[in-house]
Amino acid sequence: GENVEQHPSTLSVQEGDSAVIKCTYSDSASNYFPWYKQELGKRPQLIIDIRSNVGEKKDQRIAVTLNKTAKHFSLHITETQPEDSAVYFCAAKGRGSSNTGKLIFGQGTTLQVKP
Amino acid sequence: DGGITQSPKYLFRKEGQNVTLSCEQNLNHDAMYWYRQDPGQGLRLIYYSQIVNDFQKGDIAEGYSVSREKKESFPLTVTSAQKNPTAFYLCASSLNGGDTEAFFGQGTRLTVV
Numbered sequence: 001g002e003n004v005e006q007h008p009s010t011l012s013v014q015e016g017d018s019a020v021i022k023c024t025y026s027d028s029a030s031n032y033f034p035w036y037k038q039e040l041g042k043r044p045q046l047i048i049d050i051r052s053n054v055g056e057k058k059d060q061r062i063a064v065t066l067n068k069t070a071k072h073f074s075l076h077i078t079e080t081q082p083e084d085s086a087v088y089f090c091a092a093k094g095r096g097s098s099n100t101g102k103l104i105f106g107q108g109t110t111l112q113v114k115p
Numbered sequence: 116d117g118g119i120t121q122s123p124k125y126l127f128r129k130e131g132q133n134v135t136l137s138c139e140q141n142l143n144h145d146a147m148y149w150y151r152q153d154p155g156q157g158l159r160l161i162y163y164s165q166i167v168n169d170f171q172k173g174d175i176a177e178g179y180s181v182s183r184e185k186k187e188s189f190p191l192t193v194t195s196a197q198k199n200p201t202a203f204y205l206c207a208s209s210l211n212g213g214d215t216e217a218f219f220g221q222g223t224r225l226t227v228v
Contacts, residue, residue: 089158
C-alpha cells in the first residue's frame with residue numbers, strides 16, 4: 001500500500017527565514033497531495049494542495065513542488081512568522097488497485113518560528 | 116452550521132470495554148475516514164469509506180470496527196481487542212475518493228482507565 005515519509009520531524013527557524021518540509025511517497029499512481037497545518041489543540045486544516053498534472057503551486061507565502069518521477073513533494077514557506085508555528089502534515093491520496101481513495105499522511109513536522 | 120462533528124470530545128473507558136466514537140457530517144460527502152493520532156507518529160489511517168455500505172481497512176484496523184449505514188454517519192468502535200486504545204481520534208470527510216479536500220472533525224480523546 002501507499003507509504004508517505006516526511007522530513008524533518010522538527011524544524012526551528014528565525015522569523016523571516018524560509019522553511020522547507022519534504023515528503024516522499026511510494027504509490028506511483030497517487031494523484032493528489034495535500035498539506036495540512038495543525039495548531040495546538042485544533043483540528044488539521046488544509047493550507048495548500050497539488051495535483052499530479054502540475055509541478056508547482058503557489059499561494060502567497062506558501063508553495064508546493066511535486067516531482068512525480070522521483071515521487072517526492074515539498075512545502076516551502078517564505079518570510080516565516082511566529083503564527084506559522086504549528087505541526088505540518090503532508091499526505092498522498094492513492095489511485096492504485098488497492099489504494100483508491102486512501103488518504104495517507106506523513107509523520108508530521110513541528111515547525112517553530114522564533115521571533 | 117455545516118461541517119463534520121465528532122462526539123464526545125473526551126471519553127474514558129475501562130479496560131475490557133468496547134466504546135463507540137461518533138462522527139457525523141452534513142456536507143453531503145461520499146468519503147469518510149478515521150485516523151488515530153499519537154505523538155510523533157502522525158495521522159494513521161484506521162478505516163475509510165468511499166460510499167455508503169462500503170468501507171476498507173486502513174493501516175491499523177486491528178481492534179477497531181466501523182459501519183457506514185448512512186451517508187452522513189461513520190461511527191468507530193474501539194473494541195477490547197485493541198491493545199493500546201488511549202489516543203486522539205480524528206474523523207474526516209471529503210466530497211469523494213478523488214482529488215478533493217478532506218475536512219476534519221475536532222477529534223475525540225479516548226483514555227483507558
